[in-house]
Amino acid sequence: MEFNSSNETQMLSRMATGDGHGENSAYFEGWKAYEDNPFDLSKNRRGVIQMGLAENRLCFDLIEEWVVKNPKASICTPQGSEDFKEIAIFQDYHGLPEFRNAVAKFMGKVRGERVTFDPDRIVMSGGATGAVEILAFCLADPGDAFLVPTPYYPAFDRDWGWRTGAKLYPVICDSSNDFKITRAALEAAYNKAQTENIRVKGVLLNNPSNPLGTVLDRDTLRDILRFINDKNIHIVCDEIYASTVFSQPEFVSIAEIIQEAGDNNNRNLVHIVYSLSKDMGFPGFRVGIVYSYNDAVVRCARKMSSFGLVSTQTQHLMAAMLSDERFVDRFIQESAERLGRRHGAFTRGLAQVGIGTLKSNAGLFLWMDLRRLLREPTFEAELELWRIIVHDVKLNVSPGCSFHCAEPGWFRVCFANMDDDTVRVALKRIRAFVLQRKGGHKQCRGRALQISTSFSRIMLDDFLMSPHSPASAKSPMVQATN
């Protein structure tokens, strides 16, 4: 017997042979460019700087200090190892009670303690990724759609729909009103879906918004709640950036709005996604949470959590860390301050060369407006510009089209996943590019690619000593090879 080993995709499922995962989107192309040639301050100063990753690296000094001071919190220290056995063997999908209690308390804290969460409604999942999928499985049959305002997190398509067969249907928002979500836009999307015979089962929100870095105000949230109640459809609020709000207006959770709405709202329709990946900066720990006000969803989600439970080693550590109120208070405050400073440095640095950003007060990123640099107002031109930024300027920012933005020329720029020196290099590269581009554009309109190729050679000569550079020649780390 002989077999053709090249037939690897024969006999696989449609899911395995299809492209529903979406990893081939532009968003991921940038990641690959970074992975092939990652920037390193000391070892690879010509590499691509990763600005496509919404990581929060700014407060690990506080975390590490806490960890060393709290050896009982770990099952791997002489002080904590006697708990190793019971923790390692624990596999109840309700989770460690102390973990659920601590997470519920923490969720209240990052919402200003204006609302409380019931530990019995805390359901674990493998990150927010798993939480979003679990809710899709619970709330939508294959083909059913949830409305989602644009621009939105690219991996929602994978998380919400890849394995569930559920759909997302866009609610078009744009810069004319700073990408605000209006009742009119929701109604328009709902009606359009109806005419296409698509059953709309709910709304999926991300608040604070990735990629916008904005928070939804109370009135908007009230409008949306009225909308879903009027239509008798669900709302899923992904609030994983709740604690990244660094200035006014404060973050308002859907939990607050349903509290004030009282009986004028059907709580069975309301579900929250949370995680410790952004607010604490622990994406590796895979702590995702489904919080539902619907008992049947809590029960079903808990059963589904078997596919992505949080490691009890991690539950145990998080239980101790998050229930240390003094530490948590200090961490939340300090983290917001550091994010605010970083955000300020970035927006000012961009403004100096005339680059605008959407006014924002949350998140680990900026929504950068490069519309004026587009050859023409199309997504083709956006991707053309983006490829230059990734491959020549060597910054892995993310193009708006990968967020399903309806308007070309916007880019998401992450700023909290790097140290101050890398920020300086990144800002210098962007500014140099923009100045060069403006000049080049005038001379040679429509020939973007030609201009870009000369960029890497001339950027340093021209701009290293630029008076606009926040680093200029002061830092010995900023070398001519950046």
Added chain:
Amino acid sequence: MEFNSSNETQMLSRMATGDGHGENSAYFEGWKAYEDNPFDLSKNRRGVIQMGLAENRLCFDLIEEWVVKNPKASICTPQGSEDFKEIAIFQDYHGLPEFRNAVAKFMGKVRGERVTFDPDRIVMSGGATGAVEILAFCLADPGDAFLVPTPYYPAFDRDWGWRTGAKLYPVICDSSNDFKITRAALEAAYNKAQTENIRVKGVLLNNPSNPLGTVLDRDTLRDILRFINDKNIHIVCDEIYASTVFSQPEFVSIAEIIQEAGDNNNRNLVHIVYSLSKDMGFPGFRVGIVYSYNDAVVRCARKMSSFGLVSTQTQHLMAAMLSDERFVDRFIQESAERLGRRHGAFTRGLAQVGIGTLKSNAGLFLWMDLRRLLREPTFEAELELWRIIVHDVKLNVSPGCSFHCAEPGWFRVCFANMDDDTVRVALKRIRAFVLQRKGGHKQCRGRALQISTSFSRIMLDDFLMSPHSPASAKSPMVQATN
């Protein structure tokens, strides 16, 4: 506006409102009985003893000793905390390279190093639960079936089919040949499925077998491999009990069989499920592994692993522990010896009152033959007997019907999740019950329930001093309240 909050299941998915999860099976009823009244040697000596949980608690002294001696292995010790940041932030779905390397090496070790595993084919998942589901998503479209020999692990129904829509189709095995899997049985199931218009896409095996505690011999594995190649269908081998084999014959992995088969086998059809929940005894850590010889499956499974990645805190610890070869060698040997001793004590204790068990040499359980105690050879009688054992004898063993066994009267008894004193109590209860039952049966055939209710009152008077009891009155822990 007012809302009827009792309508919680309105507008949910069919999955959320259906019973595809199967948690209401008899298997789970026993767990609930235990949870309502758990046995505790010092605090609740009249409680239900948990013998339905295939946990491996016998070697935690070795683990705890290793953990304390290796502080660098943890990110929560002064020696290891400098790695905290990079570990907590790491979210690449390929996993930490050192983790994949260590797992690949460990997988070879528990298979006697007769076969090697490629770290690049190691895909993480949320326990074996997640691994089985990922393979179902990759290999089967909704409605497609995999053949599975009976009796089999009850939660396969949930893991394989609940969210994927894939089916399991039974291959009937029974005690006439010690539940061996034959080509004839496979062909019969395959043909029967065809006549029912069910598309058979593969075979799902569990080797060593839960609940049988047996290993598949080389010839059987060769037959099965020929079968799946003849039919051009997949094989998924769940080998999560690989390291629980405590005596001859040794464990043979499907990996060995395809190695010897060479080109006479299509490797693209072969996939392995592994985990550290049983072999190491860490179910809480949720370390599941998909290992496929099919590149397309590796790629797709890795994308799906985003829904259930292993916490990097746990990856980091496991990487250090499993790459300590001296420790691993000692652990594997010691664990097998302790399991063998426990298995021997249990089988001997049962044999003394004439209770037979299927001859086995692996696993964390016995397959106990109580056919002679059935009122009649039906599953109704099996469940009747089982309810007496759970509620009156207060042992949460698992009835064969919950494992889809084709023959009534078999029960799975877990023996590695308790300490020696609890074993003595459990054995005493079983033996007392069987002796009582045999006597009662003669006097009062067919009135099992009446007999059972008197059991708890008389068992201690009659049997505490029984010469058959391994504990008799020697242990101060074995009190009259057991």
